[in-house]
Amino acid sequence: MRxxxxxxxxxxxxxxxxxxxxxxxxRFDLARxxxxxxxxxxxxxxxxxAPAEVRYLMTVVATAADPRFDVSRVDIDRPGPTYTVDTxxxxxxxxxxxxxxxxxxxxxxxxDALAEILGWxxxxxxxxxxxxxxxxxPGHVLAxxxxxxxxxxxxxxxxxxxxxxxxxxxxxxxxxxxxxVPDGVAHLIAKHGLYRT
Numbered sequence: 001m002r003x004x005x006x007x008x009x010x011x012x013x014x015x016x017x018x019x020x021x022x023x024x025x026x027r028f029d030l031a032r033x034x035x036x037x038x039x040x041x042x043x044x045x046x047x048x049x050a051p052a053e054v055r056y057l058m059t060v061v062a063t064a065a066d067p068r069f070d071v072s073r074v075d076i077d078r079p080g081p082t083y084t085v086d087t088x089x090x091x092x093x094x095x096x097x098x099x100x101x102x103x104x105x106x107x108x109x110x111x112d113a114l115a116e117i118l119g120w121x122x123x124x125x126x127x128x129x130x131x132x133x134x135x136x137x138p139g140h141v142l143a144x145x146x147x148x149x150x151x152x153x154x155x156x157x158x159x160x161x162x163x164x165x166x167x168x169x170x171x172x173x174x175x176x177x178x179x180x181v182p183d184g185v186a187h188l189i190a191k192h193g194l195y196r197t
Contacts, residue, residue, distance in 0.1 A: 001101065004033035005130065006108045007075070007087055010055050011164050012189060013062045014181045018069075019159035020135040024108045025068050027155060028133065032068055033108070034091065035059050038082040039075045050194045052076045061184035083121040084109075088129040105129060111136035111154060127151050137161055171195035 006021050013035075021033040037055045050058070056076055063069035074090040075082040088105060095103060107126065111134035117123050126132070131151055138156045162180050170177050172195050177186055189195065 001103045002028060002030045002106060003103045004028065004030040004106045004108050004133070005036060005088065005091060006033055007036045007038065007082075007084060008109070009049070009164065010035065010037045010059045011050050012055070012167055012181055012185050012194070013059050014162045014164060014167055014185070015179075016157065016159040016162040018062060018066075020108065020155070020157045021069060022066070023155055023157050024106065024133050024135065028106055028131075030068070030106060032070055035063055035069065035071045036075050036087050036091075037071070039078060040081050050192070054188065054192055054194065058185045058188050061188065062182045085120070085122040085125045085129070088126065092129070104131070106131045106133050108133045108135060110134065110160075114152070135160060168195040172197045
């Protein structure tokens, strides 16, 4: 079985994330894609960020309609900063503990993040644990991150012109976010008063 893992802050999750997961599932014949909202991202500040539980709830709401998508709490429930190597280890261990057969893992992330992988914790273990899929806007060229070519693939996704940063900015300015995020996510943003200045 091939399983995709999509890590990120999902602050908020938007259609670009969902299209990227769907395209990766199609291209790499993934049976499932597990979304893993970060607990405490080691490389991002926490100002004006939505709480982890709300980001988890937004991700559940956004992915509920697609039977290929699941959401995991491994990064939210683990104390301390979130590192990809821990995410992949914990998901593999959960599968083994449940008595399920081993899987082939694909870690899906933005190509910009992939270009910085050598700065991640234990990058060689990440590369051993999963095939890396860098999703990118059409025309983006990935700077060579110095990884084995056989373990890295690029996947162009037009919907990635949408960004969480832009969605947060639009909410702060009172601009509409319809058609950028699923309706349920927009309702949660409004209900919790997220991203307002």
